Amino acid sequence: MSEQPTDQDTPGTASHDPDRPAALLELMATGWAPREEDLPLEHPAARYRAVRRAALAARFRGERLVVPTGGYKTRANDTEYRFRPSTEFAHLVGSHEPDAVLVVEDGRSVLYQAPVMDRSTPAFFTDRVYGELWVGPRPSLEATQALLGVETRPLEELEKLSGPARVVRGYDSRVEALFETDEQADVELTQFLSELRLVKDPHEVAELQKAVDATVLGFEDVVRQLGEAKATSERWVEGVFNLRARVEGNDVGYGSICAAGAHACTLHWTDNDGPVRDGELILLDMGVEGHELYTADVTRTLPVSGTFTPRQREVYQLVYEAQEAGIAACRPGADFLEPHRAAMRVLAQGLERLGVLADAEAALAEDAQLYRRYTLHGVSHMLGLDVHDCAHARQQTYRKGPLEVGYVLTVEPGLYFQPDDLTVPEDLRGIGVRIEDDIVITEDGCRNLSAALPRDPDGVEEWMRGLMA
Ligand SMILES: [Mn+2]
Numbered sequence: 001m002s003e004q005p006t007d008q009d010t011p012g013t014a015s016h017d018p019d020r021p022a023a024l025l026e027l028m029a030t031g032w033a034p035r036e037e038d039l040p041l042e043h044p045a046a047r048y049r050a051v052r053r054a055a056l057a058a059r060f061r062g063e064r065l066v067v068p069t070g071g072y073k074t075r076a077n078d079t080e081y082r083f084r085p086s087t088e089f090a091h092l093v094g095s096h097e098p099d100a101v102l103v104v105e106d107g108r109s110v111l112y113q114a115p116v117m118d119r120s121t122p123a124f125f126t127d128r129v130y131g132e133l134w135v136g137p138r139p140s141l142e143a144t145q146a147l148l149g150v151e152t153r154p155l156e157e158l159e160k161l162s163g164p165a166r167v168v169r170g171y172d173s174r175v176e177a178l179f180e181t182d183e184q185a186d187v188e189l190t191q192f193l194s195e196l197r198l199v200k201d202p203h204e205v206a207e208l209q210k211a212v213d214a215t216v217l218g219f220e221d222v223v224r225q226l227g228e229a230k231a232t233s234e235r236w237v238e239g240v241f242n243l244r245a246r247v248e249g250n251d252v253g254y255g256s257i258c259a260a261g262a263h264a265c266t267l268h269w270t271d272n273d274g275p276v277r278d279g280e281l282i283l284l285d286m287g288v289e290g291h292e293l294y295t296a297d298v299t300r301t302l303p304v305s306g307t308f309t310p311r312q313r314e315v316y317q318l319v320y321e322a323q324e325a326g327i328a329a330c331r332p333g334a335d336f337l338e339p340h341r342a343a344m345r346v347l348a349q350g351l352e353r354l355g356v357l358a359d360a361e362a363a364l365a366e367d368a369q370l371y372r373r374y375t376l377h378g379v380s381h382m383l384g385l386d387v388h389d390c391a392h393a394r395q396q397t398y399r400k401g402p403l404e405v406g407y408v409l410t411v412e413p414g415l416y417f418q419p420d421d422l423t424v425p426e427d428l429r430g431i432g433v434r435i436e437d438d439i440v441i442t443e444d445g446c447r448n449l450s451a452a453l454p455r456d457p458d459g460v461e462e463w464m465r466g467l468m469a
Pocket of ligand 1: 297410436
């Protein structure tokens with residue numbers, strides 16, 4: 001008798017999976033009720049995405065444009081990271097299915113996506129990455145088309161396409177290999193899509209507001225649980241915020257920075273494994289990514305005890321005034337860098353008062369910029385689906401361009417006195433403060449989406465008292 005045939009080496013199975021005898025495979029393939037499905041109503045974002053696709057088609061008239069969402073990324077061996085659609089794809093389509101691809105051609109959009117699995121073949125229960133018995137049912141093509149308002153076809157039909165195309169690269173090498181592409185042409189496509197995201201439409205601003213509102217709840221949770229953080233570590237703070245992010249939204253929009261004490265001076269402190277102590281500050285840079293993947297990006301620097309020491313308050317007040325100057329510079333037509341310059345002037349002058357800089361004006365000189373030893377980073381970046389949104393936009397439209405109505409950007413000045421910096425007074429060493437808000441440019445100036453979280457030092461203390469009581 002020969003051995004039972006098994007599917008041990010088929011894709012999506014693991015070395016520890018038990019053998020599957022043919023009789024079992026046969027049994028599993030039958031006896032399932034047909035799936036019944038009510039078609040969903042069109043998603044409120046669908047009409048906005050249609051406008052974006054139309055703008056894309058108009059820019060590259062007569063060409064084939066290919067926007068993949070990307071696939072699962074391996075964390076280790078046979079475990080994958082949670083899937084997140086590519087930003088370009090999310091902006092234009094909104095499906096959350098892996099491996100899907102948008103093709104825009106002659107003004108017509110087609111979404112190629114994996115259909116519901118055929119249960120007469122074993123993959124639906126043997127494939128632990130895609131098998132619907134492992135990971136749950138996926139939406140049908142009909143439901144996806146109804147929800148998103150885009151013609152949706154089986155993914156395998158994509159492979160019939162070939163010839164020249166512009167492709168958003170970096171997400172799906174199999175899709176890139178299907179077409180004749182040109183690197184420069186592809187860069188132009190990615191660049192255009194980045195610039196298309198600069199102005200947020202009303203639906204996007206509303207989504208950003210939802211992400212910010214959830215973030216505010218997360219900050220409140222953290223303050224309520226500072227006692228637990230003191231008993232454990234910064235990790236408690238990270239965990240509490242993660243909980244809120246997963247319940248209210250999709251995830252955190254970036255690795256939370258929960259930096260107590262001198263960790264605040266490490267700009268991207270994400271180990272979050274240090275102690276949380278009374279008498280120190282804790283810098284929290286955290287943002288919820290909402291269900292449509294727009295993310296907040298908010299920073300508050302809080303006294304762990306609920307009350308600033310006089311020296312902490314002095315530094316905090318200075319950063320607050322710098323942020324006020326930065327926000328005041330946010331209006332249509334202003335340079336993107338104007339909030340930065342305004343905040344840096346305030347910080348440099350304050351650093352002179354604190355005895356850190358000998359001469360603010362000299363430090364501000366273009367060919368010196370000595371204040372940057374303590375300010376470290378720029379004050380603004382665009383915010384949207386990506387925390388650093390529109391990253392492929394050209395300099396003339398982003399960093400060297402004017403602010404326009406509908407832009408959403410952060411204003412986030414900071415001061416960082418490294419614990420071993422001999423150029424600063426001893427009692428300032430180890431203090432790091434950043435305040436960051438999410439600002440939308442409006443006709444008459446700007447609106448602070450994160451204004452619900454107090455920023456001024458008295459307001460912060462009062463807000464904390466209310467939550468810690
Ligand atoms: Mn930021």
